[in-house]
Amino acid sequence: MAERKRTEIAELGEFGLIDRLTSRFSPSKGTTLKGAGDDAAVIDAGVGEALVVSTDSLFEGVDFDLTYFPMKHLGYKAVTVGVSDILAMNALPEQIMLSLGVSSKLSVEALDDFYEGVEFACRELGVDMVGGDTRASLTGFVIGITSVGRVRREALAYRSGAKLNDLICITGNLGAAYMGLHLLEREKRVLSDVKDPEPKFAGYEYLLEKYLKPRARKDIVESLAEEGIVPTSMTDLSDGLASDLMQICKSSKCGARIYLERIPIAKQTSAMAEELHSDPVVAALNGGEDHELLFTVPLSMQEKVMRMGGIDVIGHITAENTGAYLVTPDGSDIRLKAQGFKED
Amino acid sequence: MAERKRTEIAELGEFGLIDRLTSRFSPSKGTTLKGAGDDAAVIDAGVGEALVVSTDSLFEGVDFDLTYFPMKHLGYKAVTVGVSDILAMNALPEQIMLSLGVSSKLSVEALDDFYEGVEFACRELGVDMVGGDTRASLTGFVIGITSVGRVRREALAYRSGAKLNDLICITGNLGAAYMGLHLLEREKRVLSDVKDPEPKFAGYEYLLEKYLKPRARKDIVESLAEEGIVPTSMTDLSDGLASDLMQICKSSKCGARIYLERIPIAKQTSAMAEELHSDPVVAALNGGEDHELLFTVPLSMQEKVMRMGGIDVIGHITAENTGAYLVTPDGSDIRLKAQGFKED
Numbered sequence: 001m002a003e004r005k006r007t008e009i010a011e012l013g014e015f016g017l018i019d020r021l022t023s024r025f026s027p028s029k030g031t032t033l034k035g036a037g038d039d040a041a042v043i044d045a046g047v048g049e050a051l052v053v054s055t056d057s058l059f060e061g062v063d064f065d066l067t068y069f070p071m072k073h074l075g076y077k078a079v080t081v082g083v084s085d086i087l088a089m090n091a092l093p094e095q096i097m098l099s100l101g102v103s104s105k106l107s108v109e110a111l112d113d114f115y116e117g118v119e120f121a122c123r124e125l126g127v128d129m130v131g132g133d134t135r136a137s138l139t140g141f142v143i144g145i146t147s148v149g150r151v152r153r154e155a156l157a158y159r160s161g162a163k164l165n166d167l168i169c170i171t172g173n174l175g176a177a178y179m180g181l182h183l184l185e186r187e188k189r190v191l192s193d194v195k196d197p198e199p200k201f202a203g204y205e206y207l208l209e210k211y212l213k214p215r216a217r218k219d220i221v222e223s224l225a226e227e228g229i230v231p232t233s234m235t236d237l238s239d240g241l242a243s244d245l246m247q248i249c250k251s252s253k254c255g256a257r258i259y260l261e262r263i264p265i266a267k268q269t270s271a272m273a274e275e276l277h278s279d280p281v282v283a284a285l286n287g288g289e290d291h292e293l294l295f296t297v298p299l300s301m302q303e304k305v306m307r308m309g310g311i312d313v314i315g316h317i318t319a320e321n322t323g324a325y326l327v328t329p330d331g332s333d334i335r336l337k338a339q340g341f342k343e344d
Numbered sequence: 345m346a347e348r349k350r351t352e353i354a355e356l357g358e359f360g361l362i363d364r365l366t367s368r369f370s371p372s373k374g375t376t377l378k379g380a381g382d383d384a385a386v387i388d389a390g391v392g393e394a395l396v397v398s399t400d401s402l403f404e405g406v407d408f409d410l411t412y413f414p415m416k417h418l419g420y421k422a423v424t425v426g427v428s429d430i431l432a433m434n435a436l437p438e439q440i441m442l443s444l445g446v447s448s449k450l451s452v453e454a455l456d457d458f459y460e461g462v463e464f465a466c467r468e469l470g471v472d473m474v475g476g477d478t479r480a481s482l483t484g485f486v487i488g489i490t491s492v493g494r495v496r497r498e499a500l501a502y503r504s505g506a507k508l509n510d511l512i513c514i515t516g517n518l519g520a521a522y523m524g525l526h527l528l529e530r531e532k533r534v535l536s537d538v539k540d541p542e543p544k545f546a547g548y549e550y551l552l553e554k555y556l557k558p559r560a561r562k563d564i565v566e567s568l569a570e571e572g573i574v575p576t577s578m579t580d581l582s583d584g585l586a587s588d589l590m591q592i593c594k595s596s597k598c599g600a601r602i603y604l605e606r607i608p609i610a611k612q613t614s615a616m617a618e619e620l621h622s623d624p625v626v627a628a629l630n631g632g633e634d635h636e637l638l639f640t641v642p643l644s645m646q647e648k649v650m651r652m653g654g655i656d657v658i659g660h661i662t663a664e665n666t667g668a669y670l671v672t673p674d675g676s677d678i679r680l681k682a683q684g685f686k687e688d
Contacts, residue, residue: 004453005453006451006452006453007451007452007453008448008451008452009446009448009450009451009452009455010448011452012452014478014479017452017455017478018477018478020452020456021455021456021459021478022459022473022475024459024460024463025463025466025472025473025474027472027474028470028472029438029439029470029471029472031438031439031494032438032439032472032474034474035472035473035474035475036473036474036475036476037475038475040475041439041441041474041475043395043438043439043474043492044389045387045388045389045390045395046389046390046391046393047390047391049390051387051389051395053397053439053441053474053490053492054441054475055399055441055442055443055475055476055477055488055490056443056477057443057445057477057479057486057488059445059479059480059481059482059483059486060482060483061482061483062445062479062480062481062482063479094373094375094376094387095373095375095376095385095387095397097385097397097398097399097490098399099399099400099401099488101401101403101406101486102353104352104353104354106353107350107351107352107353108350108351108352108353108355108356108361108364109348109349109350109351111353111361111365112364112365115365115366115368116368119368119369122369126372126373127373128369128371128372128373128376128379129366129369129379129380130369130371130376130378130379130380130385130387130397131366131379131380131381131382131384131385131398131399132380132399133362133399133400133401134358134361134362134365135358135401135403135406135407136403136406137403137406138403138404138405138406138483138484139403139405139482139483139484140482140483142401142403142445142486144399144401144443144488146397146399146441146490148387148397150375
């Protein structure tokens with residue numbers, strides 16, 4: 001018998017793998033308004049309304065390190081991660097469910113802390129925690145989050161609606177979470193042999209907060225509604241600006257040009273990058289976990305968007321097959337590349 | 345500083361732990377019709393309709409062993425596990441999402457097989473696979489399944505509606521999946537040192553199928569609708585009859601009496617139990633993973649329920665605080681106990 005071909009997952013990359021696995025499915029139910037391929041699935045919820053549903057998971061050792069990640073923050077962050085996908089559809093989150101795999105290493109008190117963080121985030125966002133299960137895991141802490149949100153159908157923002165000349169907007173600033181992670185990893189290495197470690201975090205609280213306790217940008221979705229803006233496309237910044245912008249370009253069948261000097265980077269991010277002899281723009285493009293929103297609006301909306309505050313226009317959408325480029329201050333174009341699957 | 349108390353998860357047990365962790369949450373949104381504490385959460389979906397949402401996870405080494413679990417069957421079973429929670433609300437499944445954690449040990453072809461099984465189950469059930477993500481996992485294959493279903497609100501069956509003298513009904517037969525698992529584990533042990541193992545499964549195909557490829561009982565929810573029966577309470581048999589019946593008693597604030605000789609057990613299950621010198625009733629009560637449905641109906645529905653076929657009435661609901669009992673043929677009462685958290 002011939003040996004069956006073995007393709008390594010790393011050969012396809014994360015997005016290639018997901019495309020391959022989900023390509024066999026196409027929605028057949030009338031109630032499925034949007035299937036795989038966006039931040040969340042969209043399901044009919046009565047006249048004019050839709051529910052958006054999303055699922056995410058976080059794995060110990062890949063997505064978080066319990067040696068420095070406080071359980072309370074982890075609970076808070078799990079909610080942010082889940083809810084960000086709902087916001088990325090321009091919907092408001094209403095419910096979450098948690099499905100945990102817990103090893104015997106964790107105590108009940110540690111799980112209490114985790115749920116305290118979950119509760120805090122839920123209260124802040126006005127979201128109900130409506131269930132899920134807790135199972136034994138042989139292999140570290142696993143967090144599954146299912147999030148449900150609601151939106152008027154005409155306000156839905158898919159990844160696929162960006163049009164030529166639309167403005168590319170982002171909320172907040174980028175790269176801070178990535179620098180926070182690097183800071184924590186550095187202190188872990190430095191202090192691994194010290195008995196009572198006192199890590200040096202003074203001055204970097206902002207970076208730590210962006211990594212350990214990022215806020216979901218519900219305020220932005222509310223402001224967009226107040227201003228009467230429906231983004232032509234939207235996604236959340238979880239994989240890094242380059243990757244997430246390329247997802248919009250792929251879904252919307254368009255290109256993009258963004259300008260390096262317009263990418264908002266916090267002072268602390270730049271300072272930390274300097275200390276680490278690294279480039280803060282690389283952190284912004286490829287770092288990920290910012291949990292900010294990336295969206296496009298027609299050129300005519302520029303004034304309205306600027307009035308909202310806390311939003312930067314970093315570039316514009318170009319024609320199909322022109323690719324996605326970063327324009328540097330000296331005028332040269334750098335083609336953006338998506339980051340691959342995190343195979344640790 | 346005083347040492348903080350450390351309570352082991354095993355001290356509370358699975359249900360105690362989930363109760364403790366979720367007790368801090370109570371729904372505040374008008375759209376949350378039912379929060380934690382049932383097979384699925386219930387969310388407003390327009391006039392007269394509700395969506396039910398459920399989340400589950402399966403962990404390699406705890407819930408399945410890839411040395412004998414074919415990936416295609418595992419994909420099929422993951423859908424059954426997810427969809428069973430939706431059926432247990434008397435709702436029909438419409439969408440599922442998958443969130444996978446994959447280790448580099450798995451090839452792309454193995455994941456193709458898994459998704460082929462998912463697709464097969466989705467087609468059989470008329471369910472859309474609408475997304476989810478695939479991530480790297482350091483520690484074996486992790487499967488997260490989110491399921492969404494729809495139901496007219498007046499047809500919803502919670503765990504909490506069982507009334508005094510209601511009949512306790514179950515579909516199919518019990519304990520077969522547990523015996524299938526034991527058979528696979530035995531062959532694995534016996535053949536672990538053999539070069540080209542040829543496991544002896546002849547005559548036991550039924551047990552293997554019940555464990556490796558259980559069917560979700562969508563047919564039952566459809567038949568109940570055709571007969572115009574809305575169960576007063578319902579849950580799926582995933583933890584074993586004892587545990588699942590006690591969940592209904594707890595939620596419905598009632599007791600129960602079930603009769604040993606009425607518990608349906610397949611011939612192959614009894615034969616395998618004899619071979620293993622074990623009791624098939626123990627497998628039925630505590631084995632779990634049957635993915636059949638357990639429900640209650642008013643006494644007046646007895647004839648209608650019997651007409652449906654494939655359903656056994658195994659006992660009746662008793663008053664609050666009377667406990668849940670198994671009545672043996674010699675007339676003695678055995679108090680049912682829930683099985684704990686599977687801490688392997």
